[in-house]
Amino acid sequence: MATSNSKLGDVLVSTPPGVSWTDAPKSRPWLNAPDTTSVTQLSQQYIAMLGAPSAANDLLDALETNVPLAVMAETFMLSGVNKGIHTIDAGILVMPVIIEVLKTIAEFNKIEYAVFPEELEKGTTVSPRVLRKVIDDMTKGVAEPTLAEPVLPEEPTGLMARTKKVGV
Amino acid sequence: MQPIKTYCDKIEAILAKRKSSKVVKKAKGGLLAPSKEATTPADQTQLNTVADIVEGIREAREELLNGNK
Numbered sequence: 001m002a003t004s005n006s007k008l009g010d011v012l013v014s015t016p017p018g019v020s021w022t023d024a025p026k027s028r029p030w031l032n033a034p035d036t037t038s039v040t041q042l043s044q045q046y047i048a049m050l051g052a053p054s055a056a057n058d059l060l061d062a063l064e065t066n067v068p069l070a071v072m073a074e075t076f077m078l079s080g081v082n083k084g085i086h087t088i089d090a091g092i093l094v095m096p097v098i099i100e101v102l103k104t105i106a107e108f109n110k111i112e113y114a115v116f117p118e119e120l121e122k123g124t125t126v127s128p129r130v131l132r133k134v135i136d137d138m139t140k141g142v143a144e145p146t147l148a149e150p151v152l153p154e155e156p157t158g159l160m161a162r163t164k165k166v167g168v
Numbered sequence: 169m170q171p172i173k174t175y176c177d178k179i180e181a182i183l184a185k186r187k188s189s190k191v192v193k194k195a196k197g198g199l200l201a202p203s204k205e206a207t208t209p210a211d212q213t214q215l216n217t218v219a220d221i222v223e224g225i226r227e228a229r230e231e232l233l234n235g236n237k
Contacts, residue, residue, distance in 0.1 A: 096179045100225045
């Protein structure tokens, strides 16, 4: 498989079809039988994992970045599949539970959140028409910039002031 | 993400249905009445389990945020 460490020649060569079949059987955690298949048990595991004090800081940091909760839940779920804890089917079934726990944590810590990416886009996107109007309004009031005349220091006019030498 | 949203909406619909439905006494089943287990498909059971858990989390959150009622 082509990675960032691959040489240029390797990147240009495509992966042969069916390469996954040449791997040793059960060589990856997700190719083995899952640890849990029960939805109840899996939900308990996720609730315990997300509620653990050791995970709190990282979780709150992630929530503050305004990542939609469904995306975070999907990442957790896929990580579980990757570790061979459960199948992807069981993981998808449990996703509403993960989202609900994340919602609870966010509300307790008074963090604003969006559940799905669409909600985030709706909240942050400004239509080009509104944007153009705002820019027009802002530029209307601003006068054209003019070059400011350099301010010369005032010449001293007192009795003790030095007189200017002429013709030097 | 759309299939997951649809699935979450399904769970919400189950919870809304539960809230709106009145408590009805269970009908006494005669000999010919089908058992509950036989009429509920396996998928529905899983969905109900997930809905139960979600409802439980919500109730706990409401209790903690708004104080014990």
